[in-house]
Amino acid sequence: MIPFRDENPTVNLPIATYVIIGMNVVVWFTVQGFGSTYALAESFCYYALIPGDLLGSVAANTQIAVADNLACSIHGRGELSTLVSSMFMHGGWLHILGNMLFLWVFGDNVEDIMGPFRFACFYVLCGLAAAVAQILNDPTSVIPMVGASGAIGGVMGAYAIMFPRARVHMLIILVVYITTISVPAILMLGYWFLLQLLSGVGSSGGSGGGVAFWAHIGGFVAGVVLVFAFRDPQMIAARKRIAPRRSARHSWF
DSSP states (O other): OEEEEESOOOSSOOHHHHHHHHHHHHHHHHTSGGGOHHHHHHHHHHHSBOHHHHTTOSOTTEEEEEETTEEEEEOSSOOTTHHHHGGGOOSSHHHHHHHHHHHHHHHHHHHHTTOHHHHHHHHHHHHHHHHHHHHHHOTTOOSOBOOSHHHHHHHHHHHHHHOTTSEEEEEEEETTEEEEEEEEHHHHHHHHHHHHHHHHHHTTTSOGGGOOHHHHHHHHHHHHHHHHHHOOHHHHHHHHHHOHHHHHHHOOO
16 A cells, blocks of 8 residues: 555645655765665665664674675674664665655645654654664664664654544555555554554564564654654644634544
8 A cells, every 4th residue: 555645735835844855865866876786785884774783782894785795894883873874775766765755745744733843853853763663673683774764654653643534545556456545544554553563573683574663663653752742833723723624624633
């Protein structure tokens, strides 16, 4: 199921959402070389979050595989900056396109009840919470962790709390059969979170097939909690004044 739009208009231009999407795209093109093998591998070595390296739980000069038989040495004293830089790295075209689509669909409305600066801070904190959750799952892992999924999971958690009844349109692809459906956000996002939780429990202590399920879980839970601190009552009131019926239909506030 692929969400491609929602029925939840915004009041303000989602500047921060656009900037974050733009930053991810620029990094993908300039640092990761459009996903070319060598540039991708190099970006993983320098900017990915590697739990075992960050915590010093693996020996220095340990060789780790990064992409297509390419490897690099880790120092056993990873940089804290990778907690943030990894949020703007991706592992492939489908990875970045999927993440940016989810951010595009859900980010604008969450920003609309926070404002650009609060939303940017909220986004980074959710990303950090996601990283911590994944590290706690496997502190000795030497698998590079990249992607905006954890931070976007936080955005989705906030959306589920603030706009549970907003309709989300999704693309359903079943082999050769393609259709679209519209469901309440709480149903779509609740189903997504349940999948992450079940997959995370099933892969606990391991790589999870290369998917950082606990990062998704940690980011989502952080979003559910932090939205109450970052939402702006004045911006929420403005939404209600401008479109009171719409606000009542889509949100609990």
